[in-house]
Amino acid sequence: MNSDLLTQLLQQVCDRRIEIAExxxxxKALPFEDLEFAKVDLHRALRHGRPEVIYCxxxxxxxxxxILRTLRRNGQHVLATRADPDLQAxxxxxxxxMRYHAPARILTDLDLDDAEQGIGSVLVxxxxxxxxxxxxEAVLTARxxxxxxxxxxxxxVAGLHRLLAQLDRIQQARAIVVVAxxxxxxxxxxxGLCAAPVIAVPTSVGYGASFGGLAALLGMLxxxxxxxxxxxxxxxxxxxxxxxxxxxxxxxxxxxxxxxxGVA
Numbered sequence: 001m002n003s004d005l006l007t008q009l010l011q012q013v014c015d016r017r018i019e020i021a022e023x024x025x026x027x028k029a030l031p032f033e034d035l036e037f038a039k040v041d042l043h044r045a046l047r048h049g050r051p052e053v054i055y056c057x058x059x060x061x062x063x064x065x066x067i068l069r070t071l072r073r074n075g076q077h078v079l080a081t082r083a084d085p086d087l088q089a090x091x092x093x094x095x096x097x098m099r100y101h102a103p104a105r106i107l108t109d110l111d112l113d114d115a116e117q118g119i120g121s122v123l124v125x126x127x128x129x130x131x132x133x134x135x136x137e138a139v140l141t142a143r144x145x146x147x148x149x150x151x152x153x154x155x156x157v158a159g160l161h162r163l164l165a166q167l168d169r170i171q172q173a174r175a176i177v178v179v180a181x182x183x184x185x186x187x188x189x190x191x192g193l194c195a196a197p198v199i200a201v202p203t204s205v206g207y208g209a210s211f212g213g214l215a216a217l218l219g220m221l222x223x224x225x226x227x228x229x230x231x232x233x234x235x236x237x238x239x240x241x242x243x244x245x246x247x248x249x250x251x252x253x254x255x256x257x258x259x260x261x262g263v264a
Contacts, residue, residue: 006046033070037063040070046239050145051076053237056083056107068095072109079144080107081137081237099214102234104136118148120247123173124240125166125190127156128182130205135179137236138201138243142177145244159183170194175246177239183206185215191225197246199239202228 012018032039044050054067064087068078077099083091088100088107097109105251120140126135132153142149150173155163163170163186170176171194179201180186200223202216209215213233220230231238 002152009129010194033061035066035070038052040067040068042071042074042076045076048122053079054078054080056080056087061087065091065094068098068109069106072097077144078107078109080177081141083107085089101136101140103133103142105133106137106140108144110144112143114230115150116148118143118146120147120175121173122147122149122240122243122247123169123176124149124151124243125155125170125178125186126151126153127182128205129154130183131179131203134201134203134234134236135177138177138179138240140236141240142244143240145241147175147244147247149240155186156180157189158181160189163189167193173198174251175199175243177201177224177236177243179203179236179239180220181213181216182210183221187220187228187230188223188225190227191223196227197227198228199243200228200253201236201239202230202233204234 010024011069013020013023030181031043037056041052051071054064056064064080069079071078072153082105083100084105085102091107092098098107099109100107101112104212124135124139125143126132131193135151135153139151149200150169152166152169155166163207173196176194176198178187178190180201180206184202187198191198200220202213202220204213206213206215217230220228226230
């Protein structure tokens with residue numbers, strides 16, 4: 001249940017269209033539904049403005065299907081991350097309304113293909129083509145959370161002119177997700193070009209000494225750009241989610257003029 005559905009339910013009680021006992025029955029199941037193997041949080045959309053998200057690895061197809069059906073039955077949209085093609089086929093056979101976004105490995109009942117949907121401005125910057133699965137996860141997550149998202153791909157530091165060609169977008173964004181593997185230098189460069197918060201995502205892309213993304217993670221944690229913060233390796237979902245929260249914050253009030261500013 002989300003705030004809109006709860007408001008509708010209370011209005012129905014006020015209008016005497018449903019009995020108080022029926023409203024109590026519906027609200028009683030509000031916090032969570034116990035499926036034995038999972039306690040599905042039905043209260044999260046009320047607390048966070050966003051429903052619970054299904055992390056697919058480690059769950060059987062039947063468990064994923066039961067969880068998403070529970071969420072949908074309670075009026076919530078579904079976002080399921082890290083779904084492989086085998087799981088996708090089983091889930092879509094059981095719930096045809098689910099759409100699969102292969103690069104991001106996301107299953108959802110939302111239409112996330114429209115790049116113009118949403119509010120504000122979130123930029124998702126990827127260093128190389130090999131980083132796209134993580135970058136796409138960030139794009140679709142932020143879009144599912146209501147942000148207008150622009151992807152900018154293959155602009156790593158090995159060809160800095162490609163990044164500088166996107167300078168206007170970088171400086172106009174309200175929040176920026178930067179996805180990079182290898183040495184992980186790109187977030188510091190982007191952070192030095194803008195005032196917006198930069199959420200760095202190290203990926204496991206790279207040769208032996210990248211240690212599965214550890215080299216990029218350590219490089220990003222030691223960024224000299226003070227507007228850069230870092231999420232876990234390959235965590236495009238977490239970066240996109242936080243970027244959407246930053247994007248929805250009200251813009252700061254203009255600083256008051258100090259004596260002498262702009263005065264001849």
